[in-house]
Amino acid sequence: MDQKLEGTPKATLQLAGRKVTSSEVTNHWGTRLQWKVSRDGREIAAIGAGLDLAYEHPETTPGKYEVVLQQFHYVNYKKDAAGKFTESKYINISEPVSYTI
Amino acid sequence: MLHIGNENLPLCSGVNRRSFLQAGAAAMAGLTLPNLIKLQAAGAVNEKKAKIRNCITLFLVGSPGHLDTWDMKPDAPDDIRGKFRPISTNVPGVHICEHFPRMAKIMDKVALIRSLHFNSGASHENGQRWMMTGHDFNSANKQPHMGSVISRVFGPKGDLPASIVLPAGIGNTGTSTPHGQESAYLGSAHQPFFLGSDPARADFKVADLETRAGQDELRVDARRTLLKEIDGLQRTVETGSTLERDTAYARAFNLLTNPETKKAFNLNEEPAKLRDRYGRNTFGQSCLMARRLIERGSRFVTVNQFDTVFGISCWDMHANGSSLNNTYADYEHVLCPQFDLAFTALLEDLQQRGLLEETVISVISEFGRTPKINPKGGRDHYPSAWTNFFAGGPIHGGRVIGSTDKIGAAPHDRPVTPPQVVASIYQAMGIDLETTMLPGPGGRPVRFIEAEPIRELFS
Numbered sequence: 001m002d003q004k005l006e007g008t009p010k011a012t013l014q015l016a017g018r019k020v021t022s023s024e025v026t027n028h029w030g031t032r033l034q035w036k037v038s039r040d041g042r043e044i045a046a047i048g049a050g051l052d053l054a055y056e057h058p059e060t061t062p063g064k065y066e067v068v069l070q071q072f073h074y075v076n077y078k079k080d081a082a083g084k085f086t087e088s089k090y091i092n093i094s095e096p097v098s099y100t101i
Numbered sequence: 102m103l104h105i106g107n108e109n110l111p112l113c114s115g116v117n118r119r120s121f122l123q124a125g126a127a128a129m130a131g132l133t134l135p136n137l138i139k140l141q142a143a144g145a146v147n148e149k150k151a152k153i154r155n156c157i158t159l160f161l162v163g164s165p166g167h168l169d170t171w172d173m174k175p176d177a178p179d180d181i182r183g184k185f186r187p188i189s190t191n192v193p194g195v196h197i198c199e200h201f202p203r204m205a206k207i208m209d210k211v212a213l214i215r216s217l218h219f220n221s222g223a224s225h226e227n228g229q230r231w232m233m234t235g236h237d238f239n240s241a242n243k244q245p246h247m248g249s250v251i252s253r254v255f256g257p258k259g260d261l262p263a264s265i266v267l268p269a270g271i272g273n274t275g276t277s278t279p280h281g282q283e284s285a286y287l288g289s290a291h292q293p294f295f296l297g298s299d300p301a302r303a304d305f306k307v308a309d310l311e312t313r314a315g316q317d318e319l320r321v322d323a324r325r326t327l328l329k330e331i332d333g334l335q336r337t338v339e340t341g342s343t344l345e346r347d348t349a350y351a352r353a354f355n356l357l358t359n360p361e362t363k364k365a366f367n368l369n370e371e372p373a374k375l376r377d378r379y380g381r382n383t384f385g386q387s388c389l390m391a392r393r394l395i396e397r398g399s400r401f402v403t404v405n406q407f408d409t410v411f412g413i414s415c416w417d418m419h420a421n422g423s424s425l426n427n428t429y430a431d432y433e434h435v436l437c438p439q440f441d442l443a444f445t446a447l448l449e450d451l452q453q454r455g456l457l458e459e460t461v462i463s464v465i466s467e468f469g470r471t472p473k474i475n476p477k478g479g480r481d482h483y484p485s486a487w488t489n490f491f492a493g494g495p496i497h498g499g500r501v502i503g504s505t506d507k508i509g510a511a512p513h514d515r516p517v518t519p520p521q522v523v524a525s526i527y528q529a530m531g532i533d534l535e536t537t538m539l540p541g542p543g544g545r546p547v548r549f550i551e552a553e554p555i556r557e558l559f560s
Binding site: 001002003004005006007009024025026027028029030031032033050051072074076077078079081083084085088 | 200202203268269299301302303373374377378379380381382383384385407408409412413414420422426427428429430431433434435438439442443477478479
């Protein structure tokens, strides 16, 4: 019996300055949550979400920053030669928020 | 006075437990075969008198590596300490893996045992037998699961089976030897009830609780009546097997027709927010169901986190590139977070409902994993040292019992064995292991377990 993660986790983000705070996650799969940070469309960081579900990215390089909350969607255990999942991956569970430096 | 459940064993005064056991029991105790059978029939003791605590056992099938979870060695060489880092907890001096941040906040409720070990084979099934029964054995001399022992001696508290296994029994973990989750010589009436389906699924149903198509309650009752009449014709001699089968049938009929027992398995009665707090996955929802079942009268619920180690993400981190290809990625992204969420939710939930003092939580696994990381970046089976833990009931949390050496290869002090863990579970449930006996093979009263509980858990 392999676990099958059903439903869609969802969270709502709020932005205050550069600090992002998330609501509680509904339909929480229990897998790891992370903040994905992009600048000018390119991913620059993926940081494990702490229990307080708040994050402020420390970089101040000018650009347009976008932050979104993601959760690991386990589909199956298949992995590549380096031991990394091939079909299971992080998915966005919130709408992104953005700010410009 | 020795007793089986609430039935006292009539002994001559002055006979103590040791001499009783040496003499070989039944005859000396004055128990003839008919009386033994009556004792068996009366084995379902009056639940109002049996004041023992409940137990939820979380069985981490596949077995987490101790060096990557609860006995970390950050100062060990690269090829031993592993990828993860320890974090501090709310107990000064106690550190656990960074991927258990919620658990780190409640370690004052948890008693870690870091010096578990056994010296026989390193198969999953060997570890399962040890940890589920306190014994090693083969198919010819099976020993009963702890839940079956509780069922036999104390009986059910209400309409739910005394012992339930969620979400499913252990299947293929490598060999075809017993897993230690059966009633063995205690008989089918004390077999755990195996849920057999995934409570996290939207289409979850308990197959055994659904009448088959074309049958309704009237038909089920009619069948039960017919069965009784047939039995009445044959009932010239009451035998143990007849009574045992009756109890099993009664249980099955009750589960099938009693709306309250069916409701016990209905997670849709729980608030969505609470279901989220446990995690919408098989393990999390099984832990929530375990709480419901304890709340509604089951005595001993075992949650198998997995029912196999092949082809799924589980703790069995061989990283072998094929069907046992679990790696650090599984631990980091799936297993540790899911465990952290569900375990802490269970403790929190039990405490909020006033059930934690009356419920022992044991978190156990088959063995540890090799201190030296294998060439593929994983760890293999290792029964020479590992960590399990307890919470709830009379367990004194905030402590670490035993330790391993600098690389987690062997107990450094206070070595602990599986029978002692099992003895501790029984003691934590409130069972006096000195005076409470169990009907052993052939009905001869035997001690629950030939081991002493881990005293540090209780003092």
